[in-house]
Amino acid sequence: MDDYEEVTDEFQGMKIWWSSSITISQQRSHYSNDDGEKRSYKLTCHRKHKEIITKVYLHHVLDEGKAIVMKSRQRKLYTNGNMTSWNHIIFEHPSTFDTLAMHPEKKKDILNDLMTFIKSKDYYKKVGKSWKRGYLLYGPPGTGKSSMIAAMANLLDYDIYDLELTSVSNNTDLKKLLIGTTSKSIIVIEDIDCSLDLTGPRKKKEKKDKEKEKEKNPDQKKEKDKKIKGSEVTLSGLLNFIDGLWSACGSERLIVFTTNHLEKLDPALIRRGRMDKHIELSYCCFETFKVLAKNYLDLESHDLFSPISRLLEETNMSPADVAENLMPKSSQENAESCLNHLIKVLNKSKEEARLKAMEDSRVKASQSESSIVESSDEESSDGEG
Ligand SMILES: Nc1ncnc2c1ncn2[C@@H]1O[C@H](COP(=O)(O)OP(=O)(O)OP(=O)(O)O)[C@@H](O)[C@H]1O
Numbered sequence: 001m002d003d004y005e006e007v008t009d010e011f012q013g014m015k016i017w018w019s020s021s022i023t024i025s026q027q028r029s030h031y032s033n034d035d036g037e038k039r040s041y042k043l044t045c046h047r048k049h050k051e052i053i054t055k056v057y058l059h060h061v062l063d064e065g066k067a068i069v070m071k072s073r074q075r076k077l078y079t080n081g082n083m084t085s086w087n088h089i090i091f092e093h094p095s096t097f098d099t100l101a102m103h104p105e106k107k108k109d110i111l112n113d114l115m116t117f118i119k120s121k122d123y124y125k126k127v128g129k130s131w132k133r134g135y136l137l138y139g140p141p142g143t144g145k146s147s148m149i150a151a152m153a154n155l156l157d158y159d160i161y162d163l164e165l166t167s168v169s170n171n172t173d174l175k176k177l178l179i180g181t182t183s184k185s186i187i188v189i190e191d192i193d194c195s196l197d198l199t200g201p202r203k204k205k206e207k208k209d210k211e212k213e214k215e216k217n218p219d220q221k222k223e224k225d226k227k228i229k230g231s232e233v234t235l236s237g238l239l240n241f242i243d244g245l246w247s248a249c250g251s252e253r254l255i256v257f258t259t260n261h262l263e264k265l266d267p268a269l270i271r272r273g274r275m276d277k278h279i280e281l282s283y284c285c286f287e288t289f290k291v292l293a294k295n296y297l298d299l300e301s302h303d304l305f306s307p308i309s310r311l312l313e314e315t316n317m318s319p320a321d322v323a324e325n326l327m328p329k330s331s332q333e334n335a336e337s338c339l340n341h342l343i344k345v346l347n348k349s350k351e352e353a354r355l356k357a358m359e360d361s362r363v364k365a366s367q368s369e370s371s372i373v374e375s376s377d378e379e380s381s382d383g384e385g
Pocket residue numbers: 099100101102139140141142143144145146147148260281319320321323
């Protein structure tokens with residue numbers, strides 16, 4: 001409201017009159033920048049509405065005010081720069097649920113889940129749960145996990161805390177960082193399988209498998225170990241944060257883990273209650289393609305959609321790759337040439353997959369042949385003895 005302005009409001013059928021005024025104090029402080037101006041707002045209503053106005057309407061006005069401030073503020077993307085503090089930049093990512101390519105039913109389900117969450121403050125209080133929700137996003141690279149996190153933040157007007165666990169020395173520093181986060185935010189731990197040494201009971205059981213993996217893939221394993229080595233954050237430290245500390249400080253927050261390898265995660269970490277909703281983002285299907293074609297080429301239908309639909313069923317291509325191939329690369333390209341280009345790339349990828357499958361089965365056959373030879377050699381040498 002401007003100074004000396006009068007405004008009429010309506011609430012549940014009641015009329016309310018607001019007026020603003022300024023008084024200037026004669027006794028100004030020499031020690032502050034206070035210019036002595038005091039703004040006040042006067043509310044007038046019918047006497048019979050006094051109770052509902054003071055008990056309900058004023059809370060409503062304060063909540064609306066906070067929501068307007070949240071909407072108009074600039075949102076922030078925080079990263080854990082040094083051990084225990086956050087650096088931030090302005091968060092400006094264009095991804096929204098409209099631009100996100102995925103099956104419409106799945107998208108609707110996620111949107112409903114998020115909208116239900118933000119309206120459920122009283123419900124969470126009633127059932128004695130802290131107002132937070134965990135999401136696990138999993139799927140191959142380039143399927144839209146990061147894009148979905150940005151779309152969530154844009155939808156809810158939340159800040160993002162991008163927590164790089166490998167830069168956190170230990171559980172105490174993790175706690176400090178988490179206490180420094182604010183409400184109305186999303187805490188993101190990307191590639192959780194590469195960020196944490198999963199010291200759960202499963203580890204022992206899987207030790208053998210891991211040793212085998214090490215033998216098969218020594219370079220990859222060494223690189224992952226080197227990254228994790230600098231950090232002493234443990235699985236139990238992280239679980240404590242999700243269950244204990246996390247529950248006790250702040251509210252209205254989402255925590256999102258992403259992974260390309262769901263099978264590598266300890267079940268304790270992703271059980272419901274911790275990660276409430278598991279969302280799979282997968283290779284591009286026809287429904288996903290239609291959203292990308294609309295976004296990138298402004299096309300809702302085309303004769304070439306039908307061969308593309310067939311090819312997408314026969315190949316595994318990520319939405320990131322499909323999007324890249326749909327994008328015009330010069331001013332001479334039009335929608336049809338982009339679709340033709342995508343068809344060419346899909347055919348190529350299908351052929352490569354066919355050749356790889358043939359090579360794999362050839363290797364497998366020769367391996368099983370040599371193991372048969374080995375065992376028959378052993379049998380014959382046993383016989384000799
Ligand atoms: N489902 C999608 N909808 C819209 N755009 C997508 C989608 N998936 C990928 N893209 C495009 O591909 C780019 C890379 O996608 P994104 O980073 O979201 O994938 P990701 O699953 O997080 O990958 P990674 O596992 O490698 O981190 C995005 O900037 C976006 O342009």
